[in-house]
Each structure stands twice: as structure tokens, then as C-alpha cells.
Amino acid sequence: MSEERIEVEVPEDVRGKRLDVYLAGVAGSRSAARRWILKGCVEVEGRRAKPALSVTPGMRIRILPPEPEPLLPYPEDIPLDILFEDPYLLVLNKPPGLPVHPGAGRRSGTLVHALLAHCRGLSGVGGPTRPGIVHRLDKGTSGVMAVAKDDEVHRALSEQWKGHTVFRRYLAFAWGRMRERRGVVDAPVGRHPRDRKRMAVVEGGRPAWTEYEVLEEYEFLSLLALYPKTGRTHQIRVHLSHIGHPVFGDPKYGGRTKRLGGLPPRERRGAEELLELIPRQALHAEVLGLVHPVAGRYMEFRADLPEDMMALRETLRGRRWGT
Known part of the structure; x- marks a missing residue:
């Protein structure tokens, strides 16, 4: 259900x-x-x-409405940015705006459809609508993802995620400036009590832990590196919103127009111009490190910032806005 x-x-x-x-x-x-x-x-x-x-x-x-009957995905010719591939594992750089798998109201144009066109075999552990999918990124989040080509590899990778041994580094532009250069958000995450389509920090939620590090600071934004130890739904977005620094551009967790009202006129004009550069949350999965399930060696994969976040960073560095 x-x-x-x-x-x-x-x-x-x-x-x-x-x-x-x-x-x-x-x-x-x-x-x-x-x-x-x-x-x-x-x-x-x-x-x-x-x-x-x-x-x-x-x-x-x-x-409690029943889940809609799933429609089996089919191969679609959608380009993939592949970082690594062998007979067991595929690692790619997911672009922003690409959903990972079919869902309610979304029957085509997903990463799964692209993978079915690219690979002859994918794991079936996740079910018929999520072949190969070991973990996921939100539609608006870009960056590194690993895909399993068979069930044994899928289970081995899932154990690494469950054991919190996978290394992940995200980059995000967040509203405001952090009080400390490094810190940790340790707060449980669960369904929002009133809006079931969102997550929130809630009593009795699942344990969630995110470390952050300030890389660059601007007038009213910060560029952060984030290291989530756990992998709850929307974890980084929820944690940053919880501490008053939502991800820039994030409409679901207060990172878009809700922040404009409290800014002085000059900063507000600058923020409006910056929001035009990025129609999504400014969040990117930059690095993924894991142990290859068959070769047994640690491997690390990196994806550079996508164009929209690069443009945002260069604009902020050049201070060419709000004048």
C-alpha cells in the first residue's frame, strides 16, 4: 500500500x-x-x-490508497555519462532533472529506461521497475550513482550501504553562513507529520547523521561539502533546512522564494538573479567510494559540478550580480 x-x-x-x-x-x-x-x-x-x-x-x-499497478519499463535511447563499467558494475554521472525510476505519473524518460537500452543484464533485487538500482538520487540532484548488473553484486553493494561503509561527498550551495567551519547534524528523519510527500526531523524518526564543511562563503550563500553517514530520504536537504540553511533553490524545503522576503533589497535582487541560473536544488553527489564486490578493492569515482552549479559558483565568485 x-x-x-x-x-x-x-x-x-x-x-x-x-x-x-x-x-x-x-x-x-x-x-x-x-x-x-x-x-x-x-x-x-x-x-x-x-x-x-x-x-x-x-x-x-x-x-490508505493502494499502490498503482506498475508498468514494466522498456529501453529508451537516453544518453548516459558513464564513469566506469565492467561485467558486474556500472557507475555513472546522473544529470539533474533525470528521475531514477518510474513512479506515479512517470512512465518513461527515467534512468532505468536508459539503463535497459544500454545493458543486457541488470539486477532484479529492487523489483521490475527498479532493475539495477542499489541507491538513488532525487530527480533534481546530480552526481555519481552505482548500478548493479546482477543480483549477487546488488546484495553485496546493499550490505555496504547498510553497514555505512560507502564514502559519499556531496557539494551544495546553502543559504546563509554557518556558525562553524565544520559541524555535524545528528537528527532523526521521518515523514513530515502534516505533509506526507516531505520528510522532516521528527521525534521517533530514523537516525540520520550528516557532517558538513564550509568550502567557500559569499554574501548570503555558502558552498558546503557534505558527508552523509546514513542515507535517509532527502537527508541532506532536510538536515540543512532544519539548521536554518536550506539548499539554495530547493522548493520543497524552503530554499527558493521563501528566503527572499527576509533579504535587503540589493541582496534580494542578487538572489533572484541567481535563482534564474538553477531551477532545482543546488546539490551534487561529487564522490562515491566503495569496495568492488568482485575485485575486492576500494574504488572511488568523481563527477565534476554540472553546468548550472558551475555557473552559480563563477557568478558568486565574480560578484557580478545585484549591481
């Missing part, structure tokens, strides 16, 4: 409608609502219900 829980309270002006009719707008159709109810995805006052149940004002309905 999906993790996107929906809770509804029947309003005062609704009375006597069948449950499947009432939920048709949520499910997309009455037949879809009926399927959800019969699958046990709908509870009324904490109990499973029948489609014909008459709803009354004040009733509390909880819905």
Missing part, C-alpha cells in the same frame, strides 16, 4: 450517501473507491466498512 494516508471527516451537509459514492472524488471514480474499500484500504471509525455503508456527518474515514 501507499504511504500517503488520507483522513476525511464527513461534513454536516452530507448525509445518506453510499461510502463508495462519497469517496469517488478521492479515488477518481466510484468503481475505484469500491475496489479500495473491498481491499481493506478504507476504515470508518477505525473499522473496515462495506461499499454500501451510508455516511453520516462527523464520521471519520481513513484511507
Whole structure:
């Protein structure tokens, strides 16, 4: 089932409608609502219900929509920037804007589609919609990714991630200046209590640990190197937002237009110009280090900053904005 829980309270002006009719707008159709109810995805006052149940004002309905039926991905001719490849492993530099795998509303144009066109064999451990995918980067994040070509290699790489032995270095432009040149954010990450499509630092979340280092400072931005020890969803983005320095350009975690209101006019004009250079979060997976599962030797892979982040850095260094 999906993790996107929906809770509804029947309003005062609704009375006597069948449950499947009432939920048709949520499910997309009455037949879809009926399927959800019969699958046990709908509870009324904490109990499973029948489609014909008459709803009354004040009733509390909880819905956990089922996952959509996956469509198997197919090969697509999408260019890949390959850093390393042998019969067991492929390492690439993912460009910003490329989703890693198919998902809701995304049936083509992903990294998986490109990999299927490039490789004859990929691991199946992750399921039919995620062949070869050992770890992932967000759509808007660029940088180094490793892909497994068979199940044994996939499991061996997964153990390295679970054991926190993989070395990862990210580069990010963050709002503001850090109080210390080096530091650690040690804060648990879980689903946002109100917005299930976002993550947040929450009590009872999964342990998450990110080290940061200041590389360069500008008037109202900093260039950081980040070393995540754990690999929670959106971890770096959530941690930097949590400490008041969201990733520049990040619309999901307060790194885009929300920061403009508190800036003096000159800095605001400069920030608006900089945001035009990068339509995404300014976050890049620069280095990935791991032990080759077959050769048994440590290998490290590096991807240079993509063009948009290079342009941002050069503009900041030249101070050619806000004049």
C-alpha cells in the first residue's frame, strides 16, 4: 500500500450517501473507491466498512490508497555519462532533472529506461521497475550513482550501504553562513507529520547523521561539502533546512522564494538573479567510494559540478550580480 494516508471527516451537509459514492472524488471514480474499500484500504471509525455503508456527518474515514499497478519499463535511447563499467558494475554521472525510476505519473524518460537500452543484464533485487538500482538520487540532484548488473553484486553493494561503509561527498550551495567551519547534524528523519510527500526531523524518526564543511562563503550563500553517514530520504536537504540553511533553490524545503522576503533589497535582487541560473536544488553527489564486490578493492569515482552549479559558483565568485 501507499504511504500517503488520507483522513476525511464527513461534513454536516452530507448525509445518506453510499461510502463508495462519497469517496469517488478521492479515488477518481466510484468503481475505484469500491475496489479500495473491498481491499481493506478504507476504515470508518477505525473499522473496515462495506461499499454500501451510508455516511453520516462527523464520521471519520481513513484511507490508505493502494499502490498503482506498475508498468514494466522498456529501453529508451537516453544518453548516459558513464564513469566506469565492467561485467558486474556500472557507475555513472546522473544529470539533474533525470528521475531514477518510474513512479506515479512517470512512465518513461527515467534512468532505468536508459539503463535497459544500454545493458543486457541488470539486477532484479529492487523489483521490475527498479532493475539495477542499489541507491538513488532525487530527480533534481546530480552526481555519481552505482548500478548493479546482477543480483549477487546488488546484495553485496546493499550490505555496504547498510553497514555505512560507502564514502559519499556531496557539494551544495546553502543559504546563509554557518556558525562553524565544520559541524555535524545528528537528527532523526521521518515523514513530515502534516505533509506526507516531505520528510522532516521528527521525534521517533530514523537516525540520520550528516557532517558538513564550509568550502567557500559569499554574501548570503555558502558552498558546503557534505558527508552523509546514513542515507535517509532527502537527508541532506532536510538536515540543512532544519539548521536554518536550506539548499539554495530547493522548493520543497524552503530554499527558493521563501528566503527572499527576509533579504535587503540589493541582496534580494542578487538572489533572484541567481535563482534564474538553477531551477532545482543546488546539490551534487561529487564522490562515491566503495569496495568492488568482485575485485575486492576500494574504488572511488568523481563527477565534476554540472553546468548550472558551475555557473552559480563563477557568478558568486565574480560578484557580478545585484549591481
